[in-house]
Amino acid sequence: MSVPAELHYTPEHEWVSVEGTSASVGITDYAAQQLGDVVFVSLPTPGATVTAGEPCGEVESVKSVSDLYSPVDGEVIEVNTELEGDPSLVNAEPYTAGWMFRVRVAQDGNGDAALPTDLLSAAEYEELTKSAG
Amino acid sequence: MTSFAGWQMPLRYGSETAEHLAVRRAAGLFDLSHMGEIAVTGPDAGTALDYALTGQPSAVPPGRARYMMICAEDGGVLDDIVVYRQGEQEFLVIANASNTATVFSALTDRAAGHDAAVVDATQDYALIAVQGPAAAGILAPLVKLDPAGPENPKSPEFGELEAMKYYAGAFGTVAGREAWVARTGYTGEDGFELYCRPQDAEHVWTVLTGQGAGAGLVPAGLAARDTLRLEAGMPLYGNELGPDVTPFEAGLGRVVKFDKPGEFVGREALSARAAAGPSRHLAGLSIASRRIARHGYPVLADGRTCGTVTSGAPSPTLGAPIAMAYLDRPAAGLAGAVLTVGIRGEAVPAHLTDLPFYSRRR
Numbered sequence: 001m002s003v004p005a006e007l008h009y010t011p012e013h014e015w016v017s018v019e020g021t022s023a024s025v026g027i028t029d030y031a032a033q034q035l036g037d038v039v040f041v042s043l044p045t046p047g048a049t050v051t052a053g054e055p056c057g058e059v060e061s062v063k064s065v066s067d068l069y070s071p072v073d074g075e076v077i078e079v080n081t082e083l084e085g086d087p088s089l090v091n092a093e094p095y096t097a098g099w100m101f102r103v104r105v106a107q108d109g110n111g112d113a114a115l116p117t118d119l120l121s122a123a124e125y126e127e128l129t130k131s132a133g
Numbered sequence: 134m135t136s137f138a139g140w141q142m143p144l145r146y147g148s149e150t151a152e153h154l155a156v157r158r159a160a161g162l163f164d165l166s167h168m169g170e171i172a173v174t175g176p177d178a179g180t181a182l183d184y185a186l187t188g189q190p191s192a193v194p195p196g197r198a199r200y201m202m203i204c205a206e207d208g209g210v211l212d213d214i215v216v217y218r219q220g221e222q223e224f225l226v227i228a229n230a231s232n233t234a235t236v237f238s239a240l241t242d243r244a245a246g247h248d249a250a251v252v253d254a255t256q257d258y259a260l261i262a263v264q265g266p267a268a269a270g271i272l273a274p275l276v277k278l279d280p281a282g283p284e285n286p287k288s289p290e291f292g293e294l295e296a297m298k299y300y301a302g303a304f305g306t307v308a309g310r311e312a313w314v315a316r317t318g319y320t321g322e323d324g325f326e327l328y329c330r331p332q333d334a335e336h337v338w339t340v341l342t343g344q345g346a347g348a349g350l351v352p353a354g355l356a357a358r359d360t361l362r363l364e365a366g367m368p369l370y371g372n373e374l375g376p377d378v379t380p381f382e383a384g385l386g387r388v389v390k391f392d393k394p395g396e397f398v399g400r401e402a403l404s405a406r407a408a409a410g411p412s413r414h415l416a417g418l419s420i421a422s423r424r425i426a427r428h429g430y431p432v433l434a435d436g437r438t439c440g441t442v443t444s445g446a447p448s449p450t451l452g453a454p455i456a457m458a459y460l461d462r463p464a465a466g467l468a469g470a471v472l473t474v475g476i477r478g479e480a481v482p483a484h485l486t487d488l489p490f491y492s493r494r495r
Contacts, residue, residue: 036356037150039447040423058477060425062149062447063356065477091148 001129002029004095008115009125010071015095021106021113023072026099027059027090030129035061038090041068043079043101050076050103052116057100059090072115074103135355138230140167145354152357153449156320157491159349160265162341163358169233170258170328171226171240173251178222180395181247185240186216187380187403189393193218198300198317201388202380203236208402209376210383212236213368215317217302225254225313225328229370243398259334263341263350264324264361266493269295271345272325276314278305299323308340319358321365322493360446363455366417366489372428372443373415373457379403381411382459384488413440413459417490418474420445420454421482426474432458433480434470442474448490455490456483 003009008016013031017024032038040060050056050070057068079101083089090098108114120128135144143164145152155161173182179191188201195218203211212232217225228236237253244251263272273294294314297303302315310333318324329337342352359369368374368383379402380388389403406412420426425445432440445456456474460467464485473480 036145037148039425042424060423062360062425063144065425065427088148088150 001033002095003122003126003129005122007095007122008071008119009122010069010119011128012069012071014069014071016071016115016119018105018113018115021104022077023074023103023105023113023115024099025071025101025103026094027068028125029094032091032094032098035059035064035066037062038087041083041087041090041100043068043083044070044076046076046079048076050074068100070103071119072103072105074105076101077104078102137355138167138233140230142167143352143354145356146352149354149356149360150447150449152351152353153360155349155351156265156322156353156357156361157450158266160263160267160271160324160345160351161320161353161357162338162345162350163262163264163353164334164338165260165262165326166258166331166334167230168255168260169228169230169236170254170260171228171233171237171251172254173224173226173240173244173249174222175247175249176222177247178224178249181244181249182216182224182226182240183393183395184247184397185243186214187389187397187399188216189390190216190218190224192393195220196301196303197298198302198315200300202374202385203239204379204399204403205376206399206402208379208399208406210370210374210378210380211239211376213370213374217313217315219302219304219313232370257330258328259331261327261329261334261337261341262318262324263327263345264318264320264353265322265350267345267348267350268322268324271341271348271350272307275308275340275344276305278303278314294325308337310337312337319365319367320361321367321489321491322361359444360449363444363446363457364448364450364489364491366457368415368457369444373459378413378459379406379411381406382413382415384415413461414463415443415488416440416458416460416464417486417488418442418456418458418472418483419451419486419490420456420474421484422454422476423447424476424479424481425454426456426458426476426481426483431475432460432483433473433475434467436471436473436480439467450491455486457488
């Protein structure tokens with residue numbers, strides 16, 4: 001199971017990759033393995049406002065359907081339209097081609113992306129998945 | 134892995150979709166050791182089972198299997214089972230893991246007064262299934278069925294594996310280990326179920342994976358098993374079957390043998406239901422969306438609730454989601470109606486489809 005060190009994570013198994021004030025979001029390798037084959041992903045609409053910790057879409061696999069939570073506050077600027085044709089990208093490449101949506105987040109006083117303070121580091125997330133068994 | 138009825142079971146080994154397609158195109162290897170095995174033996178074993186079950190095991194020839202049900206006095210289904218007749222006085226009843234204790238207890242009660250012993254032998258068996266069009270070819274060189282002859286009265290159907298009929302079984306060996314080899318399954322494909330000793334299971338599994346890999350055999354989990362049985366229109370206890378339905382609701386009235394001699398548990402309630410007609414109707418649905426109509430979702434006809442989904446999944450073979458549902462009227466009563474499934478607040482169009490969704494070419 002892969003947990004890239006440079007990403008932020010949530011206890012709901014999303015990852016966040018930040019570049020400037022743009023935050024890309026997807027679900028983790030652990031989540032994808034737990035869900036099994038993803039068959040449908042419902043994503044927020046570009047322009048929509050998302051709130052950290054609130055559901056903004058759904059991930060449907062063969063065996064289950066799960067809410068997709070936004071890990072950050074902001075405006076959706078882009079969604080991964082490739083997933084419409086090939087949702088299995090979420091299983092195959094959860095951190096790259098299987099990304100889900102991008103959000104423009106607010107800046108903090110230093111001009112950096114203002115992220116929720118409760119996001120997890122890779123080490124913290126790995127610990128969480130281990131204790132979940 | 135997932136926990137189920139006290140067992141740790143493999144939900145998937147890799148991609149359940151790939152495992153499903155491997156079973157349709159080549160073969161899959163399943164660990165089904167959670168299934169319950171209840172041995173019913175003795176001079177009156179057949180008549181005890183005739184009384185206990187909807188079918189007529191006493192009329193099943195040795196070496197053959199039948200699908201049937203065990204019902205409560207009110208006709209409700211306690212479990213759907215496969216009964217193997219392993220000899221004149223030896224029967225093996227295969228129950229769902231979650232129902233093994235119920236079936237064992239009911240069989241014990243119902244066999245009282247008959248000269249028959251009922252033993253829960255679940256811990257004595259591992260069950261490995263090889264399912265798919267390549268199954269017979271993979272197993273044939275590894276299986277030796279007991280030769281015919283009076284020295285072995287327990288094995289009435291013999292010979293080469295490929296000559297074994299569907300729903301037949303015989304004692305023999307698989308990869309050198311003793312097993313009851315049956316041509317049965319729950320996938321809609323040709324295939325075999327190998328009941329071996331638990332201590333031999335790892336050896337059998339390892340030899341099969343090694344020998345079968347070239348023919349496309351892959352280990353397959355319970356997620357694939359569920360989508361395979363759904364495509365094949367086979368009911369799952371807890372979804373399509375339960376104590377609140379009789380076999381008639383599930384469209385399986387044929388498993389109730391009213392013409393067998395003697396009484397059987399549930400006869401009165403089942404005859405009344407057969408005469409009155411089912412209270413609900415099991416139907417197949419194809420879903421015009423990529424979203425899955427799952428267990429418990431409402432089915433609507435022209436916007437009014439007319440039933441409930443019992444099982445739903447993407448169909449890897451058909452490439453679209455399918456579902457089974459109990460509807461409050463037969464399909465003919467829905468002619469012209471606009472059918473939808475309420476999928477988390479969205480009315481998604483659905484179409485009635487004949488069951489099964491998939492039948493293998495024979």
